[in-house]
Each structure stands twice: as C-alpha cells, then as structure tokens.
Amino acid sequence: MRKIVIGTRQSALALTQSGQVVELLREAARRTGVEAEFELKKIVTKGDRILDVSLSKVGGKGLFVKEIEHALLEEEIDLAIHSMKDMPAELPEGLVIGGVPPREDPRDCLITRSGGGFEALPNGARVGTSSLRRACQLKAARPDLVMEVLRGNIDSRLRRLDTGEMDAVILAAAGLHRMGWQNRVTEYLEPELCLPAVGQGALAIECRSADAIILELLAAVTHEETRRAVAAERSFLDTLQGGCQVPIGAYAVFLPDGQLSLTGMVGEPDGSVLLRDTLTGHDPEAMGSRLAGTLISRGADRILAKVRSEAHE
Secondary structure: OEEEEEEEOOOHHHHHHHHHHHHHHHHHHHHHOOOEEEEEEEOOOHHHHOOOOOHHHHOOOOOOOHHHHHHHHOOOOOEEEEEHHHOOOOOOOOEEEEEOOOOOOOOEEEEEOOOOOOOOOOOOOEEEEOOHHHHHHHHHHOOOOEEEEOOOOHHHHHHHHHOOOOOEEEEEHHHHHHHOOHHHOOEEEOOOOOOOOOOOOOEEEEEEOOOHHHHHHHHOOOOHHHHHHHHHHHHHHHHOOOOOOOOEEEEEEEOOOOOEEEEEEEEOOOOOOEEEEEEEEOOHHHHHHHHHHHHHHOOHHHHHHHHHHHHOO
16 A cells, blocks of 8 residues: 655645545545555645735745745655745746646635625725735726735635734635635625636645655546636746746636637736736637737737736845
8 A cells, every 4th residue: 555645735724625636536545446545745835935925025936835845845744735826937846746636616706794795896905815816806897996915825814804903804715615615705796807827726746756656646636627728827827937926927727619718818916907808718828828928929928027027126
C-alpha cells in the first residue's frame, strides 16, 4: 500500500476542499486498483502570513502556492491541492497540474449587512474585497462605492462585515458553497457584471511530472469540460503575464453546439477603463492567447504595466 501525502494550506476552506478531493481520490483508487492511504500536510504560504496589505502590494506570483510547490519538488509531499485561481500561469519545471475535478460555482457573490443587493447599496457604501479585479468591475458599475482592503480567511472577512466595519463584502461563491454557508449569500454577481478570476471555482491538483502512478490516479478524477475551460482561461492569463493580484478576469463556458465561449477582461483599478471581449472556438490554448492579443491591441498591456509599477512604489 502506498502512502500519499497531500499538501494543503491550513485554512478551514483549504482543509475542507482538500478533504473533498481526498474522497474523490479514494474512490478513484478503488476503481483503478491502486492501494493507497492518504494523509494531509498543512503548509503555511507567504500569502497566508501577510494579511495587512492588499495582494497587489505584496507582489510576486504564486503567493499561495510557492511553499507547497517547494515541498512537492523536495518530495516531502506527493501531490498538492490548490484553488485554481491561485495558480500562476507558469509552473516550476518538473511539476504539472495532473488533476482538475468538476468546477464549483465560479461566480462572485455579495454579502451585505442590510440584506439588500448590489443596486440597493447606499451611496458611498464600504465594500470589502482583496481583489483589484472585483474592485475595478464594481467601480465601473457604481463609481460611488468605496473599496476597502479585505484579507484573511472567509470567517474573518465575514466577521468584519458583521461587526459593522463594512457595508458589504465580495467573496467567491465556491468557497461559501464548499463550507456549506450558502445562506450567507445576499446576491450572486453574474459574469456580465463581475467576470470571475481565471480558474475561479475550480481546483488544481498538482504533482511531479515523473510520478506516473499519481498521474494515473489524478486522470481518474479529472472533469474534462472543466479542464478545457480552465485551460482557455489560463492561456489568456499566461499571454498577459498575469497573476491573481492584477485586474484580470476570464471565464469560459461550453455552448450547446460544443464550442467553447471565452470572455476576458482587463481593467483600470478605479474602474475608469474596462477592456472586455468574447470569442468562441474549439482550441482552448489558442483561444486564450488570441483573446489576450485582442485586448493587448486595445491597451491591456499598458494598464497592467501601470498596475505593476504602482505595486512596487
């Protein structure tokens, strides 16, 4: 019997979603005839340690994955479970995303103290979010809103709302769903208003590229439609050389005719400019690259260069 050690962040959400993946892996091991036992190893990342500034100011890529990837490369763990939206476009040599389980709800959601939705927020309402992507899209729709930096786990973010520090907070629906906290959602924000982060709602199971047994196991838990949709979004991110701390959004869905529809967005953090476009096709990686090129031709590279330079000031 092989003991498979799984690296994960130590937040309640990370442990919950890792536990859900372990159940998928156990079932896959039974189906494929692999005798295995699974153990979770908690790992603290840079993004977990620095909570008093926004992600865009922390800088760098892989804020929530680098330490876990190091453990993979050092063979301290056999695979790692990440939120896909935390994954940089480029992975370290020797590592691959070997498994992509079915996607949860990719949308952002609004939680308010008043119980009213986005349009009902009072003028000048304080809205908590750690994301420039969310802030720029919501400011584009409601320039009067005041965006407040909101970091930490789901529990602490909701506490800051409940204690009156904020009028509303924006969180990923997937996290609330996985925790069983759907009752906290005031309103789901449709992609037409707030395009999700690249890979939002999906999980990435990362492993060493030479580990054939693990790769076979992960293939058995991969949801092919989710994998292809996320591949298109990540190709868009890669071409823009983006990470989770810049104002980039992308969302791919399958159409009834089998084609993939990919929408991408790059915006000024204050919402004054939003570049957005959609294309359809069959080749996820080619679509992501082509859509990014379209937005670059309209000035996306200049926006992102400005954001990066301001983050280093």
